[in-house]
Amino acid sequence: MERTRIAKIVPGTDVRISGFVENLRNKRTMAFIVIRDISGKIQVTLVKEEHPELAEIVDQITLDSVVTIEGKAVANDYVKLGGIEILPEKIIIESIADALPIAPDSAIDSRLDYRWVDLRTEKNTLIFKLQTEMTSAFRDYLLAHDFLEFHSPKIIGAASESGAEVFKLSYFDGDAYLAQSPQFYKQMAMAAGFERVFECAPVFRAEKSYTRKHATEFTGFDLEFSYINDFTDVMALEEDMLTYMLQRVHDKFNDDIVRLYGEEYAVVVPTRPFPIMTVAQIYDEIEKRYGYTVPESEKGDLTTDAEHLSYKLAKELYGHEFMFVVGYDGAKRPFYHMRKDGVPQGFDLIWRGTEITSGSQREHRYKELCANAAEKGLGKDVQFYTEFFRYGCPPHGGFGLGLDRLTMLFLGITIKEAEFVFRGPDRLNP
Ligand code: AMO
Numbered sequence: 001m002e003r004t005r006i007a008k009i010v011p012g013t014d015v016r017i018s019g020f021v022e023n024l025r026n027k028r029t030m031a032f033i034v035i036r037d038i039s040g041k042i043q044v045t046l047v048k049e050e051h052p053e054l055a056e057i058v059d060q061i062t063l064d065s066v067v068t069i070e071g072k073a074v075a076n077d078y079v080k081l082g083g084i085e086i087l088p089e090k091i092i093i094e095s096i097a098d099a100l101p102i103a104p105d106s107a108i109d110s111r112l113d114y115r116w117v118d119l120r121t122e123k124n125t126l127i128f129k130l131q132t133e134m135t136s137a138f139r140d141y142l143l144a145h146d147f148l149e150f151h152s153p154k155i156i157g158a159a160s161e162s163g164a165e166v167f168k169l170s171y172f173d174g175d176a177y178l179a180q181s182p183q184f185y186k187q188m189a190m191a192a193g194f195e196r197v198f199e200c201a202p203v204f205r206a207e208k209s210y211t212r213k214h215a216t217e218f219t220g221f222d223l224e225f226s227y228i229n230d231f232t233d234v235m236a237l238e239e240d241m242l243t244y245m246l247q248r249v250h251d252k253f254n255d256d257i258v259r260l261y262g263e264e265y266a267v268v269v270p271t272r273p274f275p276i277m278t279v280a281q282i283y284d285e286i287e288k289r290y291g292y293t294v295p296e297s298e299k300g301d302l303t304t305d306a307e308h309l310s311y312k313l314a315k316e317l318y319g320h321e322f323m324f325v326v327g328y329d330g331a332k333r334p335f336y337h338m339r340k341d342g343v344p345q346g347f348d349l350i351w352r353g354t355e356i357t358s359g360s361q362r363e364h365r366y367k368e369l370c371a372n373a374a375e376k377g378l379g380k381d382v383q384f385y386t387e388f389f390r391y392g393c394p395p396h397g398g399f400g401l402g403l404d405r406l407t408m409l410f411l412g413i414t415i416k417e418a419e420f421v422f423r424g425p426d427r428l429n430p
Contacts, residue, residue: 001070007039011075011084017042018068018094020120021061031058034081035069038125043079044069044086057091064097064120108416115421115430123260127418130253131407135200137245138221145237147196147223152185154178154202158381161334167206167216178204181400183336184385186224187362190396191388198223200403208425211304212414213354213405217423224362224398231338231345231361234397235324238349238357239274242322246270249410261411268321274349275318278327282310289313300329302348302355311353323350335372335382338363349399352409359399366390 001016009015019037031046048055061067071088079085102114104121111118118124139149159166161180169176182199189197203220228234250267258266277285279302286292286309294303302310302325314323325348333344337360346360363369366389373382408418416422421430 003068005039006035006037006042009042009073009084009086011073013073014070015073015086016068016070017086019066021063021065021067021097024058024061024063026058031055033058033061033067033069035067036120041081042073042084042086043081044071044088045076045079046088051088054088054091057093060096061093062097062099064100064117066094066097068092068094108414112416112422112427113430119420124417126253126256126260127407127411127413128420130249130257130410131403133249133252134245134406135221135403137248138198138200138241141241141244142196142198142223145196147198147225148189148194150185150189150194150197150199151201152179152182152199154204158384165206167204180205181220182222183334183400184388186222186398187336187364187385187393187396188388190224190226190362190364191391191393193394195227195394196223196225203400210425212416213408215404215415215419215423216425218405218415218419219403221401221403222398224396226394226396228361228395228397231347231359231397234359234361234399235274235276235347235349238359238399238401239270239272239322243270243272257411265410265412267410270320270322274322274324275314275320276324276326276347277310277313279325279329280327282306282313282323282325285313285317286310289316301332302350307350307355308353310350314350321352324348325350333360335376335378336360336362336369337372338368339372345397351406354405354409356405356409357399357401359397361395361397364389364393364395 003018004015006017017035019035021033022036022041023034025032029048033044034041035044046054046058069086069088070090071086073084073086075083076085077083100117102110102117155176156179157176159177159180166180167178181203186197199222201220202217204217207214246267247269250269254267283294286306290309292305292309294306310323314320328344330339330342330344333346337344337346344360348355349357363372369389370386373386404415404418408415
C-alpha cells in the first residue's frame with residue numbers, strides 16, 4: 001500500500017501513514033497515538049482487546065519515534081483532530097526515539113544544538129514553508145519579466161564588497177575568498193549582454209556581529225538588469241516584486257502566521273508607491289518627533305536606532321511598513337554605485353524597521369568606475385572587475401535582498417531561527 005500524507009486522508013478508506021509520534025496515551029484497554037507528518041496530525045485509536053499483538057508494539061513506542069501505520073480512516077465527531085481517526089491493523093516501528101534533549105521553550109543556543117529536533121514543530125516548519133513561497137513568488141515574477149537565473153562562483157580571487165569582511169581560505173598553493181556578494185558577477189552578466197539576471201545563493205560575511213539580524217552566511221536574493229533610465233527603475237521593480245510576493249504569502253499563509261505567531265504579524269499587502277525619504281529628512285523628522293540626535297560621524301548613513309525609528313515614522317507619516325531611503329553620503333557607499341553631483345544613485349529599503357535591501361544604478365563607464373575605485377583606495381584588487389567595462393556594457397542597476405532578514409521580519413523572530421542552520425561567529429555546528 002502507498003503512503004498517504006495525513007492532510008490528504010479521506011474517511012472511509014484504507015490508508016498507510018508514516019510520521020513522528022507526537023502524543024501517546026497508552027491506557028489499559030485503549031491506546032491513543034497522535035501521528036505527525038509535515039502536512040498535519042491524526043489520531044490512531046487502538047482497542048487493545050481487538051489487536052493484542054499491536055498492543056505489545058505500542059508498549060515499546062516512545063514520544064517522537066517514527067512509525068508506519070496501516071488501517072482504516074473513519075469519521076468520528078468525538079475526535080478533536082479534524083474529526084477523523086485511524087483504526088490500526090498494522091504498526092511498524094521505523095525508529096525508536098530517546099527522550100528529547102530540548103523543548104520548544106529551551107534557550108535558543110540549546111535549540112540550535114539540536115536544530116533537527118527543534119524544527120519538528122508546526123510553528124518552525126512554517127518558517128520554511130513561508131520561505132519556499134517567497135522564493136517561488138520571486139522566481140515566478142522574475143521569469144515572467146524575462147530574467148535569467150544564473151549561478152555565480154562562491155570561491156573567488158578577490159573581495160567582492162569590502163576587504164575587511166571577507167573569509168580567506170587556502171586554495172592549493174595560494175589564497176582564495178568566499179564571495180561576499182554576487183555583485184561583480186551580476187554586472188559581468190550585464191557586460192555579457194544577458195540584460196536581466198537573478199540569483200538566490202549563499203553569501204559570506206566575516207563580520208563579528210552578535211545581533212538579531214547578522215549571520216556570517218546568509219541567502220542572498222540578488223538581481224541586476226540593463227537599460228534602466230536611473231535607479232528609480234530599480235526601486236520600482238523591487239516594489240512591484242515585493243508586493244506580488246506579499247500578496248501570495250498573504251493568500252496562502254496569513255491564517256497560519258496569525259494562528260502560530262500572533263495577530264501583530266498579520267501580512268500587510270503594501271500600497272504603492274512605497275514612501276521614499278532621504279537620510280537627512282529621516283534624521284530631521286526623528287529628531288523633531290522622537291528626540292533622536294544622530295552622532296556627527298554617522299550622519300551620511302542610517303544608524304540601527306534610526307532604522308528602527310524610521311518604521312515608526314513610516315507608519316505615522318504614510319501608514320506604511322516599508323521605507324525607501326536615498327541620499328546617502330558617497331563615503332558610506334560602495335565604489336560601484338553611480339554618482340551624480342557626488343550623490344550615490346542608490347537606495348536601501350527598510351521593512352518593519354530593518355534594512356532588507358541595498359541597490360543602485362551602477363557606474364558602467366570604465367573611466368568613471370576606475371576613478372571611483374581609486375578614490376576608495378582600490379586599484380589592483382578590483383582590476384579584474386573593472387575589465388568587464390572595457391569592451392561595451394549597457395547602463396544597468398540592481399539590488400540584493402536578504403532572504404533570512406525578510407523571513408525573520410515576517411514572523412518577528414531572530415536570524416538564528418530564520419536560517420535553517422545558523423552560522424555566526426561562534427557557531428559552526430551542527
Ligand atoms: P548589502 O551588503 O547591503 O548589499 O547586502 C544586501 C542585503 O543582504 C542582507 N545582509 C545580511 N543578512 C544577514 N546577515 C548579514 N551579515 C547581512 N549582511 C547583509 C541585508 C542586505 O540589505 N552588493 C550589494 C547589493 C546590491 O547593490 O545589489 C550588497 O551586497 O538584507
